[in-house]
Amino acid sequence: MSNTNLDVAVCVVGAGPVGATLACRLGAAGLPVAIVDRAALPPMEHPDFDGRAYAIAASSRRLLEAAGVWSHLPLPSCPIEGIRVSDGKPGQPASPLFLHFDHHEVGEPFGWMTEARSLRVALNATLHAMPAIVVAAPTEASVTRTDQAAIVRTTDGRTIRAQLVVAAEGRESPLRRQAGIAVTRFGYRQAGLVCAIAHTKPHHNHALEHFLPGGPFAQLPMAPTEGAPHLSAIVWSERDAVARKLMALDDTHYANEIQRRLGSHLGDIRLVGRRWLYPLSALHAHSYVATRLALIGDAAHGIHPIAGQGLNLGFRDVEALAGLLTEAHAGGTDLGDPELLRRYQAARRPANLAMLAATDLLDRLFSNDNPALRLVRDLGIAGVHRMPRLRRAFMTAAMGGGRS
Incomplete structure (x- = not known):
């Protein structure tokens, strides 16, 4: 033109x-x-699945x-109906003190995972x-x-x-x-690692936010795709040097590192699509x-x-x-x-x-291994879990303000 x-x-x-x-x-x-x-x-356009997704509040x-726009989405989105917040270390059980958000308390899903x-x-x-x-x-x-x-x-x-x-x-x-x-x-001297995993057990539309010394680790439920009836997005942060080493691993060892952080509640996992690395600032x-x-x-x-x-x-x-x-x-x-x-x-x-x-x-x-801070944040997580009004306030904020 x-x-x-x-x-x-x-x-x-x-x-x-x-x-x-x-x-x-x-x-x-x-x-x-x-x-x-x-x-x-x-x-x-019909691009291939590449492992990236958005959490739409x-x-x-x-x-x-x-x-x-929503009516034009060619692929189904997955509602996020529960979120579990926990603290721990890779390869170890999560702290018994946790926080759980349930969408029934606010009347609608917290958001939707969209490819x-x-x-x-x-x-x-x-x-x-x-x-x-x-x-x-x-x-x-x-x-x-x-x-x-x-x-x-x-x-x-x-x-x-x-x-x-x-x-x-x-x-x-x-x-x-x-x-x-x-x-x-300002920079965080951290990198974000993003991918998708197929797993043998269903996620029941639940997400996990697991705080680890290197940074937060999130598992987010996704709708199934071809060859993967149970699918989740993984987004986690690590120190720059650790993240580069992780990206150098082959798919099998990379999946093992995800499993160490995720735990066994979703069964066996394998990577689907590409892996991505983003500097955080x-x-x-x-x-x-x-x-x-x-x-x-x-x-x-x-x-x-x-x-x-x-x-x-x-x-x-x-x-x-x-x-x-x-x-x-x-x-x-x-x-x-x-x-x-x-x-x-x-x-x-x-x-x-x-x-x-x-x-x-x-x-x-949360992105540290200081014992005193770990105790404070574990008690804080557990305290919010036991306070329904405060818990609902957090849920409403995560949804972007709730119903309009």
Whole structure:
């Protein structure tokens, strides 16, 4: 396409799960939207299973339903109906002091495990199905922002005029850097290990969060896939050097290391799909907004995965920003209005900063083998288990705020 001029309300740069969901949510509300990404976004694709999955909180599912995405998922999602929280060491029985969350106490599952490939297919299909959305991909974008408008020029010849540009390009956001927005960063000297396992016993839709000296170890229930009637995602953290050694193991020995941490309650296990390694760090932007610009998702914040809330925080950004933009559009307000953007920042930045602080504290408290701290956290876990009102408060927070 060449020499095409477009006028839209919002241009989203970055079509990852958060940026694409925002475009779909705005498109579903009738706002004219453009989404730009350097990668191709075919409406239909059939990638192989690769072991990656997302924990979609209850509030995030409602957002995806409102955006028209959930109904396009080509593969079933698995509800998370129970979560067991425990403490221990690899190869040893877990502490007898534990915390159990049961979905019956809150009336719905805590969330749903959705394969990454399934969400990608659903997002791409929804983007192409909505008449209010223009997809510009694959292409590179350059953005000029003024008090009057934002102009996005793409390498495939489009000129897009928008009231607001949304940066959703991830942690190294070029738009954030171009706007001169500073970030605070710190590393954890840990790496995240991600894979999927098939096991011989059913998981009964229950998840495990097991705190170990090297970092948290999570088993998350997944829907069956071909050749694996009982399937779970594994996400765990280790010190960098240990993680590199683990990744060098063959599949059999790697599975043995998972079994040492998981225990025997799911029976024998084997790896399914690929293994992944991610360095762990945190960042937070000093501002979420600039002239005709808003940051969402990883462009604005990144946290330790200890609580599994990274993507869901991005979805909460989408929910807040989409609500404000939809209301403003209906009232004829300029979507780049500085007061509107300040309201978005006030709604999301303090909450995200609080979650960053909480996950950082949890990692420091649980990712160590100090006997005194182990006793304190074991007693804390057991204490919450015995306090129904506090337990329900934790469950509601994990769900993203419960029912809306």
